[in-house]
Amino acid sequence: MIKSLKLKNLLLITCAVFVLTACSSKEEEEYNKPALYWYNKMMKQISSGDLDKADDTYTSLESEHRNSPFIPSAILILVNAHIDEEEYALANFYLDEYIKRFGLSKDIDYARYLKIKANFLGFKYQFRDQQLIDDTLTQIQDFKVKYKNSPYMPLVDTINSRLYMAKASLDNEISELYIRRDKEAAAAFYEQKVKESWVNPAEIEPVKVPFYRSIFE
Secondary structure (H helix, E strand, O other): OHHHHHHHHHHHHHHHHHHHHHHHHHHOOOOOOOHHHHHHHHHHHHHOOOHHHHHHHHHHHHHHOOOOOHHHHHHHHHHHHHHHOOOHHHHHHHHHHHHHHOOOOOOHHHHHHHHHHHHHHOOOOOOOOHHHHHHHHHHHHHHHHHOOOOOOHHHHHHHHHHHHHHHHHHHHHHHHHHHHOOOHHHHHHHHHHHHHHOOOHHHOOOOOOOHHHHOOO
């Protein structure tokens, strides 16, 4: 009798826990909230380092309040959060959305600077990211033309110089490769590109590639 009673109590407790868990999971499903609610929730999630949930919360904000004035700042905050976590593809995803939707914003130069920055920081592999270097240099030249008085110009200039050094280093490596293969015309072509990329090629230090990566370069 006592054992039977204990078993019933255990079953009741288990059922109660199951019901409460089911109810709490239903309560976590949120929708139809004010824009400020979603914005504040996203900020808290970013502060706690949960960017996956912050992305989901931004989706709710954008879906329910597409024209909210919180949208532009929410995007830029997410961009910086993803850059800090070295998630440059996601940062670029949000930047592309921002530039497409808010091209006339007073902060558009900041958004375009962040895109240049994200590309630069995402440059990992010296001999694989040639197109990324060229694309970013093109974006930099466009930035220089359109935003001459931008406060971010010194930072863009710094990135520009480093990318030109990277490009010159890459062209120099290709030139030396052709020299080793006795292809003088090709070697001279890339040697000229080095001179065009950087004033004094002797100033360029070879990129230090970790041994575990160098075998794949």
